[in-house]
Amino acid sequence: MNIPLNAMVAEDSGLRWRNEFAALPPKFFTRLQPTPLPDPYWVGRSNAAAQQLGLDAGWFASADALEVFTGNALLPGMEPLASVYSGHQFGVWAGQLGDGRAIMLGQTEGGFEVQLKGAGLTPYSRMADGRAVLRSSIREFLCSEAMHGLGIPTTRALCVTGSDARVRREEIETAAVVTRTAPSFIRFGHFEHFWANDKLDELRTLADFVIDRFYPECRLTKRFGGNAYAAFLEAVSERTAALLAQWQAVGFCHGVMNTDNMSILGLTIDYGPFQFLDGFNPRHICNHSDSGGRYAYNQQPNVAYWNLYCLAQALLPLIGEKEVAIAALQSYQTVFPDAFLARMRAKLGLTDAQDGDIQLVEALLSVLRQEQTDWTIFWRRLSQHMAGADAQTVRDLFVDATGIDAWLLSFGQRHASVPREAAAALMLRSNPKFVLRNHLGQQAIEAAQRKDYSGVSTLLNLLETPFDEHAGHDDYAGFPPDWASSIEISCSS
Template sequence: MPTQLGQLPPARRFQALGTSFYCATPTTPMANANVVAWNAPLAATLGLSAQKEQVHLADYLVGNQTPQDTTPIASVYAGHQFGINAGQLGDGRAVITAELTDPQQRVWEVQLKGAGPTPYSRRGDGRAVLRSTIREYLCCEAMHGLGIPTTRALGIGGSPQSIWRETRETAAVLTRLAPTFVRFGHFEHQYYRNNIEALQQLADWTLQYHYPECQAAAQPYLAMFAQIIEKTAHTIAQWQAVGFCHGVMNSDNMSILGLTLDYGPFGFLDGFNPGHICNHSDDTGRYAYQQQPQIGLWNLHCLGQALLPLIAKTDLLAALSQYQAQFETAFAEQLRQKLGLTLWHEEDWTLVTDLFELLQGAQTDWTYFWRTLSHWMAQQNDAPLHDLILDRTGFAAWLTRYRTRLALDPQSNLARSRAMLNCNPKFILRNHLAEIAIRQAEDQGDMSEIERLRACLAQPFDEQIENEHYAHLPPDWASTLSVSCSS
């Protein structure tokens, strides 16, 4: 029998840490709650009722009711924002309401984002707007479809209640899940307050529930840190491979599990530009696409600093020195698959670098190019590829080198093409697709496009002929779209 959302128990694991890590935080009611979106496939996977009509679902999604009438909790953390230590931060508009154990015995924290102010709101209203909530809901599920570690989105609750951002907008609340929402910043908070006992308690808790295999190591905290480094490197390598730009990689937005966390001013590359900045609030380009790998390392240094009371500095630095090689290995593996190669050779970096220069020179659409290359592999028709590159002579020379490289791999073109189509997506969450769903929801009160788009993005490698329009290149008006930290 599927479980109803309202029947879930409180977040016992996180609550066991004690009140130096969180505050009990009642949600703020919203009048006339409605269900904007309900991720029925995810609900079914989790052992929850997939029915959108379950009792009081809208009230649970906005926080008017909490599972078993328990009081939610908001956690406290610190963080470096745009390179500056911002001091105490915390869940300013998010609260953990419950804990869910799925049929595979995996434990998930259930969190509401936008359910009202918390003690950490820093004069904010604790609300989220419908626009940003739809974007995060869709991108969580798009990233999961791409096989990239991410928080998950279960549903959106809405209300006619309006709130003020740059203009007056409609409020909404996102229900999202993760094995834990603990961030680098949780460790930073305890370190900078010199709460060494609490810091060790958090490290022990993390070992127990999320890195149990490290407990038997000679240095468990170091072993855990090494795994966090590796997970972070692998996730960012996957971001780079699909052209995903997070937009605000502050250390408080970095997950200790390597999850993609806190979708705000994110974006996927359209035309390939390594310096692309998806967040118009990022004046210096700190979080540009090409900067993401090094910012990941920078944030890991922040976490390492916080772990100094538990791990010797020399050991921390030795672990951090492995990041670059781990990232390069993970990125090379992504590129190997995208290019349809059996093995990666060191000289393949030159082949890839030259390709990137050709793509950049033409501002070639990143996703469209790789998908076209995947089909070219089986058809060997050069014309569609040449149409994507301005420097035709340079690209013809590159294609000759690529064919020579492919000849070193004992694999048929058809098999290679099939493998490439399974790693080069046809569908990504382009900004204009999200914007269409948002405008339809805001202007017409029609939420149906959200579900259609989510279902498509859940299968990004399939052809989906009925959804062909979602794979089209962006229209001209999409170039005027802008997202910021308020998005």
């Protein structure tokens, strides 16, 4: 069924709209309509994300829903728009950017913004076509839900729709639209935009908007002499530090940590050339476009701090004094290492803290680095060993077991005062069996390109509950095949 451009469909979706961002002044966005795609079809749907959104399950399976989430129709109350922002890309000021292929449909009464990615040209498309392709849309859909399943703050992905409409990248591909949801898609770059253009009234309006909706405690602060904007910067710094600790602990590489890809709410946002580590190589670069390694795995915590410094610069006209802004950033330096160590303690099944824990973690990372041991499989096998499996399953991961044997001895001594059953339970819910490895995503994409979406559905099911065993699906938790190392993911989509 093809519905005419931007027609209204019957309001039985279960959603109501309040559109607070759309009430901001016109300089924040451009109102526009999505560009339709012909003959859309479902590629994947997240019922869990739909439930969080408050979407009626029956309507979500309907032809009307397919049209709405492809950009061919609207629900009553939607106010489509694309927002403007700027940012630093690969450490260089890029000037004005904005939603070049994303169109926000509106904000629900439940507090979630709903956004179409790949819905056509906007004023911020910068010579691009405003479209997304099937492969990148599947990767974003699956990884958004995978991160949520891991308990990592993230934007959600409601669904992916496809069309046989052609899109040119390095080669001709087919179009797709991914529907994303989040409490807000505001980025560091939104603040940089108004600061760089000397629009201080708009900068203050934006900061007040975010503080009042997401950081109201900053209005009551006694820190920094009661400076709410400094308290806001500190709160964002601490959320970002906690997020980075979770990324590092699970072995997640973002790939493009530009300031326009940093959420003001501390969410993982904009899934492009991401990757979960296979072998543990701290210098791993997942983005084929990142020739200098700026966004390598071990650089991510420092890059996040650099990005926060850019945010502090943008907020300085509101904060007032440079020394206060710098002081507001300092908590990152303590929150990140403390949060990372807490995550590693959980991965090790340690229910208390002792002074030597950091040395135990560092010694293990050194052993894993020497042989680039598979990150996810090692941690899951160590968890199973704590639950009763033979230690040989862990030793088998190493060509030279000398280092891991010595470490396992220290690990056992550290656990002498920790009940083994409690430690095993903590480890099994801290170390996932399933992550979205590149080769798994690639297999699902290649099947989808043949109009077989079963691989997308299977992966979604596993990644929504990645700590469960999922009997019969051990192949999805195995070692990557040799060809996986040849997969190249870049900024192109």
